[in-house]
Amino acid sequence: MEKNAKIYVAGHRGMVGSAIYRKLIATGYTNVITRSSSELDLRNQQDVIDFFESEKPEYVFLAAAKVGGIVANNTYRADFLYENLCIQNNVIQQAHKAGVKKLMFLGSSCIYPKLAPQPLKEEYLLTGLLEETNEPYAIAKIAGIKMADAYRAQYGCNFISVMPTNLYGYNDNYHPQNSHVLPALIRKFHEAKVNGSPEVTIWGSGSPMREFLFADDLADACYFLMQNFNEAGFVNIGTGHDLTIKDLALLIKKIIGFEGALIFDSSKPDGTPRKLMDVSKLNALGWKHKIELEEGIQLAYKDFLAKHI
Structure with a gap:
């Protein structure tokens, strides 16, 4: 990605999107564009068409999604399926129409079968039944991965997908009921x-047992893969430790x-x-996490004190 390339970060106010935005700015990118959900409703097809036609981004990080914990996922099953399908369908289709050079779609660890062997390898996708409580969200994310692959196969689009483990860090959600x-x-x-x-x-x-990755490490991995990965399927992003x-x-x-x-x-x-990730594919490409858990929690706690106390 050229330093002056126009890069659209969808979902820049969330923990993941904001980390990707910070990484791009810190690395010297000067033409990063964002829109809040009040400025651009990604669920609205015409709004997304208009945005891509007017802005013509060259690269897209698709980190926007309707997300929530186990209670929200299970309660608003229709909303999680419909809204996430709308967001990714609109952005991926218009990225194709606008001739975007490369797009990254971010998935979620819930895409794996509930009883998949550990650690979770990329090839375990669609080999068993999903966890019932978050099945609608998982179905939407699986559809996004397959959609990116389908646009690559049919149209030659360089659309890639990544699958992060459990994340934490700056701008996390500390809600008493809805946080992770x-x-x-x-x-x-x-x-x-x-x-x-x-x-x-x-x-x-x-x-x-759970695995945790600092969100700024995820952003670093996403940036690395945008430079170095150009294949169908997806790449797990995690530490490989739980x-x-x-x-x-x-x-x-x-x-x-x-x-x-x-x-x-x-x-x-x-x-x-x-839910441990197999990150051998990512490590073989040349990326490994830098922020260990104790250091990451200390950084997250400072952020919590600054923003919530």
Whole structure:
């Protein structure tokens, strides 16, 4: 990507899109364009047609999506399927029509079968049934990957797809009910420390294992793959390492300085036992994560203190 190329980052206000935007600016790109959802409704076909015809971006990072936790995914099943299909259908089709040189579509780890072997290899896609609670979102993301491949096969478009693991970092969501496990624990331990609580209760047994990637590392990987990957299919992006929720909680407890006890509420669901990414394809291409978990949590906690306290 030339430094003066016109690059459109869709979803630049989210955690992922904002990290990609920061990476491009820091690397010296001078013509990065964005639109907030109030300025451009990506679900509206005519609005997207008008945008691509007037702006004519040369490169596109498609990081815009309707996202949420397990409750939102399961409650608004029709909305998650319809709106995500609309967003990606409109952007991918118009990127083709406008002659975009390259587009990157970002998926989600929920695309893999619920009972896929560990670690998750790219070829496990569509080899089994999906997790029921987030099936509509997963179906939309799988459709996006297949759509990028179909435009490559039929029209010769250089459209690629990537599949990030669990993410955290700057501009994360710390909502008490709707946030993911890592930011939820940061908030929970911080509030317990401030309030002098004797203990913190954590959902589940603490035994499920999860992998976490700092969002700025994801942005670095996305930038790297835009320069170096030009194939059908998709690439997993992660660290290739995971830890138990209990060990994650102990690490966050240490970083925040909470002195109380941990209580695990086994009456609450654990979710999938393990979701570890196989990142051998990405590593073989020449990219590896830089920010280890402890350093990343320290950075995320500083961001939480700056924006939410």
